[in-house]
Amino acid sequence: MVANIVLSEVEYTHIGKRPVRPDGVDKVIGRAQYGPDITLKGLLHGKVLRSPYAHARIKSIDTSQAEAYPGVRAVITAQDLPFASLSKEELGAGYQALKFASDHVLAGGKVLFKGHPVAAVAAANPHVAEEAAKLIKVEYEELPPVMSVVEAMAEGATLLHDDLYTSSLGETSQTASNVAAHARYEKGDVAQGFDEAAVVVEREFQTASVHQGYIEPHNGTAFWSADGQLDVWCSTQGAFTVRSSLANVLRHPVSKIKVTPMEMGGGFGGKISIYLEPLAALLSKKSGQPVKLVMNRVEVFEASGPASGSWMKVKMGATTDGKLTACQAELALDAGAYPGSPAMSAAMCAFACYDYPNGLLDAYDVVVNKPKTQAYRAPGSPQAAYAVESVVDELCEKLGIDPVEFRLRNASKEGTRRIEGPVYRRIGLVECLEAARSHDHYQTAVDFQPNGKLRGRGVASGFWFNRGFVSSCNLTVNPDGTVSVVMGSVDLCGTRASIAQQTAEALGIAYEDIKPSIADTDSIGYTFITGGSRTTFATGLATINASQDIKQRMVERAAAIWEAPVEDVEYVDGVIQHKSDSELRMTFKELAGRTLTTGGSITAQCNIDPPGEGNSFAVHVVDVEVDQDTGKVDILRYTAIQDCGKAVHPSYVEGQMQGGAAQGIGWALNEEYFFNGQGQMTNSSFLDYRMPISLDLPMIDTVIVEVANPGHPYGVRGVGETPIVPPLAAIANAVYQATGVRMQSLPITPGKVLDALWSQNGS
Amino acid sequence: MPGPTHVQATINGEDVNFLCEPRQSLLEVLRDVLGMTGTKEGCNDGNCGACTVIFDGRIVDSCLVLGVEIQGREVTTIEGLATADGLHPIQQAFLENAALQCGICTPGFIVASKGLLDGEPGADEGRIRHWLAGNLCRCTGYDKIVRAVLDAGEKMK
Numbered sequence: 001m002v003a004n005i006v007l008s009e010v011e012y013t014h015i016g017k018r019p020v021r022p023d024g025v026d027k028v029i030g031r032a033q034y035g036p037d038i039t040l041k042g043l044l045h046g047k048v049l050r051s052p053y054a055h056a057r058i059k060s061i062d063t064s065q066a067e068a069y070p071g072v073r074a075v076i077t078a079q080d081l082p083f084a085s086l087s088k089e090e091l092g093a094g095y096q097a098l099k100f101a102s103d104h105v106l107a108g109g110k111v112l113f114k115g116h117p118v119a120a121v122a123a124a125n126p127h128v129a130e131e132a133a134k135l136i137k138v139e140y141e142e143l144p145p146v147m148s149v150v151e152a153m154a155e156g157a158t159l160l161h162d163d164l165y166t167s168s169l170g171e172t173s174q175t176a177s178n179v180a181a182h183a184r185y186e187k188g189d190v191a192q193g194f195d196e197a198a199v200v201v202e203r204e205f206q207t208a209s210v211h212q213g214y215i216e217p218h219n220g221t222a223f224w225s226a227d228g229q230l231d232v233w234c235s236t237q238g239a240f241t242v243r244s245s246l247a248n249v250l251r252h253p254v255s256k257i258k259v260t261p262m263e264m265g266g267g268f269g270g271k272i273s274i275y276l277e278p279l280a281a282l283l284s285k286k287s288g289q290p291v292k293l294v295m296n297r298v299e300v301f302e303a304s305g306p307a308s309g310s311w312m313k314v315k316m317g318a319t320t321d322g323k324l325t326a327c328q329a330e331l332a333l334d335a336g337a338y339p340g341s342p343a344m345s346a347a348m349c350a351f352a353c354y355d356y357p358n359g360l361l362d363a364y365d366v367v368v369n370k371p372k373t374q375a376y377r378a379p380g381s382p383q384a385a386y387a388v389e390s391v392v393d394e395l396c397e398k399l400g401i402d403p404v405e406f407r408l409r410n411a412s413k414e415g416t417r418r419i420e421g422p423v424y425r426r427i428g429l430v431e432c433l434e435a436a437r438s439h440d441h442y443q444t445a446v447d448f449q450p451n452g453k454l455r456g457r458g459v460a461s462g463f464w465f466n467r468g469f470v471s472s473c474n475l476t477v478n479p480d481g482t483v484s485v486v487m488g489s490v491d492l493c494g495t496r497a498s499i500a501q502q503t504a505e506a507l508g509i510a511y512e513d514i515k516p517s518i519a520d521t522d523s524i525g526y527t528f529i530t531g532g533s534r535t536t537f538a539t540g541l542a543t544i545n546a547s548q549d550i551k552q553r554m555v556e557r558a559a560a561i562w563e564a565p566v567e568d569v570e571y572v573d574g575v576i577q578h579k580s581d582s583e584l585r586m587t588f589k590e591l592a593g594r595t596l597t598t599g600g601s602i603t604a605q606c607n608i609d610p611p612g613e614g615n616s617f618a619v620h621v622v623d624v625e626v627d628q629d630t631g632k633v634d635i636l637r638y639t640a641i642q643d644c645g646k647a648v649h650p651s652y653v654e655g656q657m658q659g660g661a662a663q664g665i666g667w668a669l670n671e672e673y674f675f676n677g678q679g680q681m682t683n684s685s686f687l688d689y690r691m692p693i694s695l696d697l698p699m700i701d702t703v704i705v706e707v708a709n710p711g712h713p714y715g716v717r718g719v720g721e722t723p724i725v726p727p728l729a730a731i732a733n734a735v736y737q738a739t740g741v742r743m744q745s746l747p748i749t750p751g752k753v754l755d756a757l758w759s760q761n762g763s
Numbered sequence: 764m765p766g767p768t769h770v771q772a773t774i775n776g777e778d779v780n781f782l783c784e785p786r787q788s789l790l791e792v793l794r795d796v797l798g799m800t801g802t803k804e805g806c807n808d809g810n811c812g813a814c815t816v817i818f819d820g821r822i823v824d825s826c827l828v829l830g831v832e833i834q835g836r837e838v839t840t841i842e843g844l845a846t847a848d849g850l851h852p853i854q855q856a857f858l859e860n861a862a863l864q865c866g867i868c869t870p871g872f873i874v875a876s877k878g879l880l881d882g883e884p885g886a887d888e889g890r891i892r893h894w895l896a897g898n899l900c901r902c903t904g905y906d907k908i909v910r911a912v913l914d915a916g917e918k919m920k
Contacts, residue, residue: 020858027866028854030801030841034867037800127786213901215805215813216867265803265867266901297806493864493902651861655903659864662904686810686899694892694905 004654005703006647007435014504014511015714018651021497022516027263035219035235035262036294043221044073044122046283046293047129048276049136050303051111051118054145054369054679055160058107058118058138065135066121071128074286075136076279077119078106082251096163100338101249104372105278111140112160112337113371114680115302117275122283122291145369145679149311149332152178152366160337160367180339181365185347185419193326193358197317201394205387207728207746208672209309209334212376213663213691216265217300220276222283223290230257230281235264237271237490238529243521245274250281260520261490268663269375270305272529301684306673307376308333308341309368312387314350322401324356324410331384332364336372341365345465346380348420349725350388352463353407353429353617355416369679375531377660378464378721382667382728386746389460389729393736403459403733404437404619412617422613428643428707429461429617435703436619441639446623446737454626455636456737462618462725466718468538468610468711472525475503475546477602481589482513483550488527489539490518493720494652495530501648502540505714506547508574509588525607533718536648537614537709540716542606549604554591558584561591561598614709614717618642620661620726624734628757631750633669633735639701640726645709645717657723658700664727666692672747772833774799775843783830790814792830793840801841801870805899812898815871815878816840822878824897841870844877853877853915862911864902872898876912884919886912 008016026032063075078084083102088095102108107116119136123129146152146160159176166173168182194200221233230252236242239261247254264271276293283291295304315328329350335341347363396403411430417423436442436459446457473487485503489495500514528534551571558576559566562584570579576591578584586594595602623637640657647653670690674683683689708715732743741756767782774797783792790807793799793816805813807826814825817839825838844851853876856862863869872895879886879894886894891912892905900908 018861021861023866024858024863025850025854027863027869028850028857028873029845030799030870032866033800034803036804037794039798127784214865214867215811215899215901216803216865217805264865265805266865268901294804297808297810494861649861651907652864655861655864655907658904658906659902660904663901685808686806687808691899691901692904693897693899694895694909697905699888699909700904700906 003699003701006650006706007703008706009708010646010715012505012714014501015646015648016650018649019497019511021494022500023491023496032263034216034265035233038221038233038262038292040221040223040290042289044124044287044289044291045126045129046120046122046280046291047126047133048117048279048293049119049133050299051107051114051116053111053140053142054114055143056111056140057143058109058111059141060139061119062137063119066132069132069135071124072121072132073289074122074283075119076282076286078108080282081106081249098248104338105249105274113369115299115371117303120279120283122287146178147368147370147675147679148309149334149366149368152368153332153364160369164339164367178367179364180335180367183344183347183363185361186359187419188358190326190328190358190360194317197325198320199395199398200315200317201391201398202315203391203744205312205390205744207310207383207386209306209370210667210671211301211305211689212268212270212307214266214268214270217295217297218275218304219294220280221290221292222277222280224281224285228256232257232259232277232281233262234259234277235271236261237264237267237492237531239490239521240488240526241272241529242274242277246278246281249278258520258522261518264490264492267492268377269379269531272531273374275304297686298684301689302681303371305374305376306371308335308373308383310334310383312383314387314391316391316395318395318399320399322399322406322409324354326358327351327354327356328360329387330362332366333380333383334368334370334373335365336370337367338372339365339367341373342375342380346384348418349381349463350384352418353412353461354410355412356410359419361419377663377724381462381464381725382664385460385462385725386728386732389726390732390742393733394742404433404442407461408433424615425612425710426707427615427617428705431705431707432617432619432641432643435641435705436621439621439639439703441621441637441701452628454628454738455623456734457621457623458730458732458734458737459619459621460726460729460733462722464533464616464721464725466533466537466614466616469528469534470526470609471539471542472527472607473539473542473546474524475543475550475604477550477592477595479593479596481592482515483507485514485516485543486519486524487516487539488519488524489535490530492530494649495535497652498536498648499539499543502714503543503547506544507550533616533721537712537716537718538608538610541610541712542608544713545608546604546606550602553602553604557595557598557602558586558591561594610711612711614645614711616643616717616719616722618722618726620730622730622734624731624738626735626738626753631753633748633753635665635698638698639703640723641703641705642719642722643705643707643717644719645712646706646715647704648716650704653704653719654702656719657702660720660723661700661727662692662697664724665697665731667746668728668731669747768831770831770834772835773837775839785829785831787830788826789828789830789833790825793825799840799842803867803870805867812875813868813871815874815898817874817878822875841874844873852918853880856911856915856918860907860911860914862903862907868898868900872900872908876915880912880916880919884916886916888913
C-alpha cells in the first residue's frame with residue numbers, strides 16, 4: 001500500500017523533485033522572524049479595547065483615565081481615523097465603502113460584533129497598555145443581535161446598517177436590508193430539466209462559522225515618522241494589499257507607506273484583511289514612537305476570520321441512467337458585520353464538477369452580528385460542495401449507481417462551460433475520478449469490525465478556480481553564478497522552494513544556486529496576495545519569463561565578449577556557447593564571474609497578469625467509524641486525490657492536500673463558533689474551539705494527478721485551495737453510509753449524531 | 764505591583780541572569796526579556812504547544828510557567844538544539860520530510876519531540892500521536908510531522 005502516489009506524464013530536472021526548502025533551516029532552528037518577533041528601538045506595545053456586545057450603539061467614550069495612566073503614550077478611537085472628519089459630500093460614491101472599512105478598524109457609531117475594536121492604547125509595555133485599556137469608559141445602548149442568515153433575511157429583521165441596500169440583478173432595493181447582494185446564474189430551463197428527471201432530490205443544509213485557525217495570532221508593528229513616512233511590519237498574505245488598505249483608511253499616499261512582510265505563521269485566507277496595522281500606525285503617529293500590537297487567541301477568534309456560516313438549499317434531478325438533467329441551488333452565506341461573503345464564489349463552484357443542461361443558482365451575501373468573515377481556503381466552495389455532494393450521494397443511492405461512476409457520467413471536462421461563463425481548458429476531473437476508482441482504498445471494501453460500532457465510506461469531489469492575478473519578480477545573476485530571485489509573493493509554505501525550482505529549471509542551473517527572497521513594497525513591483533492557489537503558478541510564470549530574459553542577456557554578453565554576432569551564440573542547459581566555434585563556450589558560472597568587468601550585472605524583471613484559470617479538481621474518499629453510544633465519529637482511512645497540474649515539489653503538494661483535508665475534517669466534525677443568546681462567542685480558545693489534533697487523524701494518503709495546465713510551460717495549476725472542498729460532504733456521506741442518517745447541518749457533533757440515531761430508532 | 768526580581772537559571776546550557784516581573788511568563792521572558800524569539804506564542808493559555816520548552820527534563824508550555832519559577836533550574840529551547848556541528852536529528856528530519864509548512868508550530872513540535880525521543884527513540888506512530896496531542900499544527904494534517912519524528916527516532920537509536 002503506497003501512501004503517496006504521483007501520477008506524472010512528464011519528468012523534469014528540478015521540477016518534481018523534493019529538495020530541502022531554502023527557508024527550512026531558519027524555521028527549524030527558531031531564527032526565522034515572524035511578525036510578533038520584531039523589535040525596534042523605543043518600541044511601544046498596544047492593546048485594543050473591544051466591544052463586549054454583539055450589537056450596540058456607542059453613546060460615549062471617555063479615554064481620560066487611560067490617557068492619564070502612568071506609562072501610557074497614546075490612546076485612539078474612531079475619531080482619530082480620517083473618516084471621522086470627512087463629510088458624506090466630500091466622499092461621494094466612496095462614502096459607504098470607506099465607512100465600512102474605517103468602522104471595521106475602529107467602531108464609529110455602532111459595534112457590530114463582540115470583539116469589535118472601540119479604542120486602542122500604546123504604552124511602555126503590554127501589561128500597562130492592557131491595564132490602561134480597561135480604564136476607558138464606553139457607554140453602550142444594547143441592540144438585539146442577528147446571528148444567522150435565516151434570521152437576518154427574515155421579514156422585519158433588526159438591521160445592522162440603516163444605509164445598506166440590496167444590490168440584486170442590477171437593481172438596488174428601496175429599503176435598507178441585511179442582504180447586501182443577490183446574484184443569479186442561470187442556464188437552460190430548470191423546470192423542464194426537473195420534468196425530465198426520473199429522480200429529484202431537494203435538501204436544505206446549514207453550516208456553522210469556522211475559523212481559519214492559524215497558530216500565529218494577528219500582529220502589526222508601525223512607525224510613523226515625522227516626515228509622514230509610514231513603515232509597517234506584519235504577518236500578511238499580501239504586503240501590497242496591506243499597503244492599499246492602509247492608504248485607504250488612513251487617507252495616506254501609497255508612496256509614503258512601506259510594508260515589510262515578515263514570516264507568516266499561517267493564513268489560509270484569514271491574513272489578507274488589515275486589523276492591527278492601522279491601529280499601530282495611528283498610535284505611532286500620536287506617540288512618535290514605533291508601536292507593536294499582537295492579538296491574543298480570544299481576540300483572534302472574536303475579531304478576525306471566520307469563514308461564513310451558511311444556509312443552502314440544493315435540488316438536483318437525474319435520469320434513470322444517471323445523467324443530470326437540472327441543478328438548482330440557493331446559497332446564503334453570512335458576511336459577518338460588513339458585506340463581502342463568498343456567496344458568489346460558492347455559487348460558481350457549486351456545480352462546477354458537473355456537465356448539466358439546466359441550472360439556476362441564487363446567491364445571497366448577508367450581514368450578521370459576527371466578525372467580518374474572511375477568505376478561508378477556496379472561500380465558499382466547501383459549504384456549497386457539502387450541500388451539492390450530499391445531494392449527489394442521495395441521487396446515487398436512489399438510482400443504485402456507484403458514486404464515482406455517477407460523477408464520471410456527469411463530469412466536467414475540456415469544453416464544458418461553467419454556469420457563469422468560462423469554458424474549461426484541459427482539466428483533470430475525469431482522471432481524478434478514475435484514480436479514485438482504481439485506488440486500493442476504493443477497491444478494498446470497508447473493514448467492518450465486530451465492535452458494535454458503525455462504519456461507512458463517503459466520496460465527494462471539489463473544485464477551485466486557480467486564477468493567476470498579478471505577480472512581479474526581479475532576477476540578478478551574482479558574480480559567483482548564483483541567481484537572486486526577489487519576489488513580491490509572501491512565502492506561506494514553500495513558495496521560495498517552488499519558485500527556486502522553476503527558476504533552476506528555466507535556467508538549467510542547480511537548485512542550490514537560486515537564492516529566493518521576499519521584498520517589501522518599496523522594492524518590487526505590485527504583487528497580489530499569496531492565496532487562491534495562484535502563487536506557484538503566477539509567480540512561477542514571472543520567474544520563468546524573467547529567466548528567459550536572463551538567458552538572452554547572457555547570450556548577448558557572451559557575444560560581446562567574443563565579438564561575435566548575437567545570433568551565433570546560444571544558451572543550452574546552463575552553458576553559453578558559440579553555435580559553430582566549439583572553442584567559445586562558458587558555463588553559467590564562468591560568464592557570471594565576468595559580468596562585473598564586461599558591462600555590469602545581468603538582471604531581468606517580469607511583471608505578469610496571466611489570463612485564464614488553471615482549474616483544480618479533487619476527489620476524496622473517507623472511511624469513518626461511528627460510535628452509537630457516544631455519537632463520536634472517527635476517521636479510519638482517508639485518501640485525497642487531486643489534479644494539481646505538475647507538482648513542483650511533490651512533498652509540499654502532498655502537505656497541502658493533507659492539511660486541507662485535515663481542516664475539512666475539523667469543519668465537518670468539530671469546529672464551530674458557539675454563540676450565547678446575546679451573540680457572544682463562548683468558545684474562544686483552542687480548548688473549546690476544537691481543531692483536529694494529531695490523535696484525531698490517521699495518515700492522509702494522497703494521489704497527485706498531473707494533468708498539465710495548458711497555461712503554464714511546466715503545466716503547473718496550484719494546489720492549496722481545492723483540498724478543503726470535498727471533506728465536508730465526503731464525511732457526511734460516510735456517516736450516512738454508516739448510520740443511515742443524512743447529516744444536513746455541520747459540524748456533525750456527537751450530540752447531533754445521537755439525536756439523529758435516536759430519532760431514527762424512534763427512541 | 765512588586766518590582767522586578769533577579770533570576771539566575773541555565774538556558775540551553777548557559778548561565779543566564781535576568782530581571783523579570785512576577786507576572787511575566789517564561790514565554791514572555793524568553794521572547795521579550797532575553798530576545799529568544801524561536802519559542803512561539805500561539806494562544807498564551809496552554810492549548811497549542813507552540814511555546815513548548817524543556818524544563819528540568821520535562822516538556823512544558825512556557826506560557827504556563829512564570830519567569831521567576833526557573834530560578835536555579837534548567838531550560839532548553841529550540842535555540843539550544845542545533846550545535847556548531849549541525850542540526851539536531853529531529854531538525855534534520857523535519858527538513859527532509861517536509862514536516863513544516865508555515866513553520867510557526869515547528870519549534871514547539873521539535874522541542875516536544877525531543878522530550879519524547881531522548882527517552883524513547885523507538886516510539887511508534889500511536890505513541891508519537893499521543894505525545895504530540897498537545898501541539899497544534901494547522902497546516903500539515905500531522906502526517907509529515909509524525910513521519911519526521913519516526914524518522915528522527917530511527918537516527919537517535
